[in-house]
Amino acid sequence: MHSKKVRLITGFAVLTCLLWLFGLGWAVKDYLIGSQSPALSPSAAEHPAAPSDKLKIVALGDSLTRGTGDIEGKGYVGYVSDQLKQSGMDISLINLGIKGLVSPDLAEQMKEKEISRQIGQADVVLMTIGGNDLFLGGQTLSDISEASITGLEDAFLSNLEAVITNIRAVNTEAAVYLLGLYNPFSEFEDGELLSGVVRQWNYKAAELLAQDTNTVFVPTFDIFQRNVNDYLFTDHFHPNEEGYRLMAKRVADLIIGAGGQS
The missing domain is CATH 3.40.50.1110 (SGNH hydrolase)
Known part of the structure; x- marks a missing residue:
């Protein structure tokens, strides 16, 4: 009974850790990729587009x-x-x-x-x-x-x-x-x-x-x-x-x- 309880606690801890890593990865992805989007980047609004060759x-x-x-x-x-x-x-x-x-x-x-x-x-x-x-x-x-x-x-x-x-x-x-x-x-x-x-x-x-x-x-x-x-x-x-x-x-x-x- 004791070992079963230990395994249950260990499994829960592993799952919690995996969920935390998944959330961290998603946040990092959103920061690295999302920050380059013209819609989200403040620099896109602050700086004019490159001059046209026309x-x-x-x-x-x-x-x-x-x-x-x-x-x-x-x-x-x-x-x-x-x-x-x-x-x-x-x-x-x-x-x-x-x-x-x-x-x-x-x-x-x-x-x-x-x-x-x-x-x-x-x-x-x-x-x-x-x-x-x-x-x-x-x-x-x-x-x-x-x-x-x-x-x-x-x-x-x-x-x-x-x-x-x-x-x-x-x-x-x-x-x-x-x-x-x-x-x-x-x-x-x-x-x-x-x-x-x-x-x-x-x-x-x-x-x-x-x-x-x-x-x-x-x-x-x-x-x-x-x-x-x-x-x-x-x-x-x-x-x-x-x-x-x-x-x-x-x-x-x-x-x-x-x-x-x-």
């Missing part, structure tokens, strides 16, 4: 950035993306263009928190702005005077400077490309006079951008200078698909030539 492009501006006039809806931004992908680049694209945007609107848009966040993460910033400032929906044709143009031009340059300043406040490294204006009214009665105005407008914008070595003015005037209607949509203002493709090629070539680096 070239991040943010597009700002008016209806040209939005792609108005292109039956595919891509505009120059979409065709830039296509051409970069064809060259082997891995990109991400955010298009923040707004139809009808003028330069004071863009300067205000730059103050928005989400816009600043997107620009802060960008490798490349694309912009079209100024066409609505100058042409005023065609109203400029009725008053092409030096005084009226100078007022529009000065206000635009002030807003453009504010836009560039705001970009650099959140991102000092991104390559910024501003596409210049073309003259959609070159075949109108005062078309030649307005062409001179557009060239002067572009010149002053390019001079302003030249103060920042990582900001590039991309001319488009010459693309539309001859046979303008071949590259315009039926509204005779926005580019058509072919016009956008030619604009995009210039931008894409510059980005590719820079190796996609800011």
Whole structure:
């Protein structure tokens, strides 16, 4: 009887020990494996993910950035993306263009928190702005005077400077490309006079951008200078698909030539 009782106590002790070892092993496993899980590790929340290898492009501006006039809806931004992908680049694209945007609107848009966040993460910033400032929906044709143009031009340059300043406040490294204006009214009665105005407008914008070595003015005037209607949509203002493709090629070539680096 005594030995039986001893064996019972010994068996119970062994079982208890085994259960304790099993519990210890489970706890150690949970610590070693579980601590590496992103959901459980505090370090995963404290440290951002590793930077992506993708070239991040943010597009700002008016209806040209939005792609108005292109039956595919891509505009120059979409065709830039296509051409970069064809060259082997891995990109991400955010298009923040707004139809009808003028330069004071863009300067205000730059103050928005989400816009600043997107620009802060960008490798490349694309912009079209100024066409609505100058042409005023065609109203400029009725008053092409030096005084009226100078007022529009000065206000635009002030807003453009504010836009560039705001970009650099959140991102000092991104390559910024501003596409210049073309003259959609070159075949109108005062078309030649307005062409001179557009060239002067572009010149002053390019001079302003030249103060920042990582900001590039991309001319488009010459693309539309001859046979303008071949590259315009039926509204005779926005580019058509072919016009956008030619604009995009210039931008894409510059980005590719820079190796996609800011």
